[in-house]
Amino acid sequence: xxxxxxxxxxxxxxxxxxxxxxxxxxxxxxxxxxxxxxxxxxxxxxxxxxxxxxxxxxxxxxxxxxxxxxxxxxxxxxxxxxxxxxxxxxxxxxxxxxxxxxxxxxxxxxxxxxxxxxxxxxxxxxxxxxxxxxxxxxxxxxxxxxxxxxxxxxxxxxxxxxxxxxxxxxxxxxxxxxxxxxxxxxxxxxxxxxxxxxxxxxxxxxxxxxxxxxxxxxxxxxxxxxxxxxxxxxxxxxxxxxxxxxxxxxxxxxxxxxxxxxxxxxxxxxxxxxxxxxxxxxxxxxxxxxxxxxxxxxxxxxxxxxxxxxxxxxxxxxxxxxxxxxxxxxxxxxxxxxxx
Ligand SMILES: Nc1ncnc2c1ncn2[C@@H]1O[C@H](COP(=O)(O)OP(=O)(O)OP(=O)(O)O)[C@@H](O)[C@H]1O
Ligand SMILES: [Mg+2]
Ligand SMILES: [Zn+2]
Numbered sequence: 001x002x003x004x005x006x007x008x009x010x011x012x013x014x015x016x017x018x019x020x021x022x023x024x025x026x027x028x029x030x031x032x033x034x035x036x037x038x039x040x041x042x043x044x045x046x047x048x049x050x051x052x053x054x055x056x057x058x059x060x061x062x063x064x065x066x067x068x069x070x071x072x073x074x075x076x077x078x079x080x081x082x083x084x085x086x087x088x089x090x091x092x093x094x095x096x097x098x099x100x101x102x103x104x105x106x107x108x109x110x111x112x113x114x115x116x117x118x119x120x121x122x123x124x125x126x127x128x129x130x131x132x133x134x135x136x137x138x139x140x141x142x143x144x145x146x147x148x149x150x151x152x153x154x155x156x157x158x159x160x161x162x163x164x165x166x167x168x169x170x171x172x173x174x175x176x177x178x179x180x181x182x183x184x185x186x187x188x189x190x191x192x193x194x195x196x197x198x199x200x201x202x203x204x205x206x207x208x209x210x211x212x213x214x215x216x217x218x219x220x221x222x223x224x225x226x227x228x229x230x231x232x233x234x235x236x237x238x239x240x241x242x243x244x245x246x247x248x249x250x251x252x253x254x255x256x257x258x259x260x261x262x263x264x265x266x267x268x269x270x271x272x273x274x275x276x277x278x279x280x281x282x283x284x285x286x287x288x289x290x291x292x293x294x295x296x297x298x299x300x301x302x303x304x305x306x307x308x309x310x311x312x313x314x315x316x317x318x319x320x321x322x323x324x325x326x327x328x329x330x331x332x333x334x335x336x337x338x339x340x
Pocket of ligand 3: 265
C-alpha cells in the first residue's frame with residue numbers, strides 16, 4: 001500500500017517535471033524566435049498560460065522551488081538585449097511629435113560628433129521606415145551591397161556610413177507595410193548591417209512613441225536618448241511623453257534639444273524668440289534632465305539640409321554648425337556620466 005502511494009507520488013512528480021521542462025523549452029523557443037516586435041502583451045499571455053499549467057501540479061511539487069523556477073522562467077521570457085556587432089554606443093534621436101527636426105538634428109549630431117573628435121567613427125541609422133530622410137539629408141542614393149555572409153554594407157558620405165529603408169525601397173514605391181512586415185524590415189536594419197566598427201551609432205527615430213521605438217529599445221542596448229523638441233507647448237507635451245517612454249524602458253534620457261527656439265534673421269542677424277524663449281528649459285527642469293543644446297531656426301539649416309549638404313560640413317564656421325558641435329560634446333559628456 002505504502003509503495004503504491006510512493007509510486008503514484010513519483011509518477012505525479014515526474015509528470016510535473018516533464019510538463020515543466022516542455023514548457024520551458026517552448027518558452028525559450030519563443031524567446032529566441034519571436035519577431036523583433038514585443039509589446040509585452042504576448043509575454044503576459046505566456047505568463048498566464050504558464051501559471052495555469054503550473055496550478056495543476058502545484059500539489060506534487062514543492063511550492064517554494066516552484067516559485068523560484070517560475071521566476072527564472074519569467075526572466076527567460078523577457079526580450080534579450082543584443083548589441084549590434086561592431087557598434088559601441090547607440091544614441092537614439094527621438095521626439096513625441098513629428099516635424100520638430102529629429103532627422104536634421106540626428107545628421108548634424110553625427111557629423112558634430114566626428115568633427116569634435118576625428119578619432120571617433122560614427123554611423124547613422126534611419127529608423128523611420130515610413131518616411132526615411134537620411135538618403136536626402138546625406139545626399140545618398142543606391143542599393144547597399146552585400147557581404148559574403150549576407151550583411152548589408154552601409155552607404156557612406158561625409159565619412160559617415162548610413163543605412164536607411166530609403167536605400168532598399170524605391171522613392172516612388174508606397175511603403176504601406178504594416179505590423180510584422182515593418183518589424184522584419186526594422187530587424188534587418190538593426191541586425192543585418194555590416195557597420196564595420198563605429199563608436200557611436202546615431203539612430204534617427206520616427207515620430208511618436210510607437211512600435212518601432214519599443215522594438216529598438218527592447219532589442220538593442222541603447223546608451224542614451226536625445227529628445228528633440230520645439231518650444232511650443234503642444235510639442236513640449238509630446239516631448240514629455242517621449243522622454244517618459246524611454247525612462248520606462250530604462251533607456252537613459254541624455255537630455256533635450258531645444259530646436260528652432262530662436263529665429264535668426266539671415267539679413268541682419270537679429271534674433272526673435274518665435275515660440276517663447278524657454279519652454280524646453282522648463283520642461284527639462286520638470287523632467288529632471290538637462291538641455292543639451294539650443295539650435296536656432298535658421299534658413300541656412302533648412303537650405304543645406306534640402307541640398308543634402310548638412311550645415312556642419314557645408315558651413316563649419318557658421319554659428320549654426322557651432323550649435324550642433326556644442327550639442328555633440330554635451331551628448332558625449334552625458335554618455336560618460338550615465339556610463340559611470
Ligand atoms: N533649426 C532649424 N532651422 C531651420 N529649419 C529646420 C531646423 N530644424 C529642422 N528644420 C527643417 O524643418 C523641417 C523638418 O525637419 P526634420 O525633417 O528634421 O524633422 P523630423 O522631426 O525628422 O520630422 P519627421 O517627424 O517627419 O521625421 C525640415 O524642412 C528641416 O530642414
Ligand atoms: Mg525625420
Ligand atoms: Zn532682419
